[in-house]
Amino acid sequence: MTSQSAIESIRVPVIGVLGGIGSGKSFVARTAAEGVEPPWLVLDADKVGHEVLREPEIRSQLVELFSNAILDEAGEIDRKQLAKRVFGEDPAQRAARRQLEQVVHPRIRQTLLDRIASSRGDGYAAVLLDASVLLETGWQPLCDHLVFIETDIAARQERVAGRGWSMEELARREASQWPLDKKRACAAAVVFNDYVTDAAPQELRRLILGWLADAGDSGNSVPESSVVSPSEAPGSSVDDEPRLSTLSYHTRRVPWLSSLSSRRSWWLSAIRRFPGPLLFLPPFVRQPSP
Template identity: 45%
Template sequence: MSGDRIPVIGMVGGIGSGKSTLARWVAERYPVVAIDADRIGHQVLERPDVIRRLREQLGDDILNEQGNIDRARLARRVFGDTPAHHADRQRLEQIVHPEIQQDIERTVAGLDPSATCCVLLDAAVLLESGWDRICDFVIFVDAPEALRHHRITSLRGWSADELARRSASQWPLERKRSAATALVDNAGPIDESGARLWNVVQRLVPGCGRGPGAG
């Protein structure tokens, strides 16, 4: 970290660990910007050039009647642990991941260092995609398996099979944990977990929250 460059903290964890909720909690209260890579990914999938390239690689069956990407159909093609899933996921990532990274870097570069003390980058595949290379630190958000499953089934409506297929496309939790700079427990109330995350942010980025715009 040097000059006016804003530090970037990547957030990783299991599906349903609550990374997005924690990042938003902190960003709503402190001079921190939360970037949701999954949301950027959804926007990238709407770009005509990306649609064209994905259609060339994966065929027409990933499109809806309007000729746009059907995310549910695409998910069935790329999430799973078979060789076919793996091959299709690689084709998807080769097209989409560079676009997402460029958008992340543009967003960070456009922020005002006098108003933002750090960025929380929430990305389900932060480590798998190599986006941790644009991060100064990585935080692992921890939550018990039963709680993560409850969050997924109640909030996203995923079946156990859907969760298993998507989890197969990510690193094992212990590998993610070992790659992290710090850990935050998110098993309790959001205010407690959010405060823990903010404390970790302040430890990793000394002075964060003490400048203009601090809350």
């Protein structure tokens, strides 16, 4: 197994993709990565979680906690039955969710670490980490940048209805996650997804290409301007990057400087001087708990 510290010096840049349930973050991440060369690896933490639930050791631990009632006819974990026990704000559900997380989250995190660590050797230039509870689990240190996918509530409701979920089920599941405003505040950029055009994937791709160029990990050129006006037009983004960055003497290499022109971000930020490099810090933005 690979520890996080062991991969810091060798891994490719990791972009965490945030968003509400039904926001289309998985679709946006997958589509943004299509056809890119060198390729980008899209890691779907939910799919990794499904893999973990099929591991005999994990299954045995969960049966011990929740009984055989969570198994289907084939003896595998029935995710719908498990969800009924752990999603919601009932004290018993919260306690059951904590038990579930203690069993599965360490295994999911280790799997993500291993795949991130091997991504450079596999020829990937970047990793897009799509994890619905990335902040809640404290996995944000795995990421170099966070992007929030913004979607209209009606579109999200329509999407989850297509999964067979009721609005009550959506509310129960969202109650187990951070509020969307809190997630949005932790992101370096917000991309608006309308579910109609491919503007959101294109904008996410543009942002990532710019970050890769800034990091020196891509031959792609930096976008002509990193100043992005906030709006809710499909695919547009509000770029508050970065949360912490070192000053460069080239204006196209100072994404935080352009963020001062954003109505959403300039007043959130402050500049402090240290003996070392000049750092840009947004002290009024709540950061996720470890």
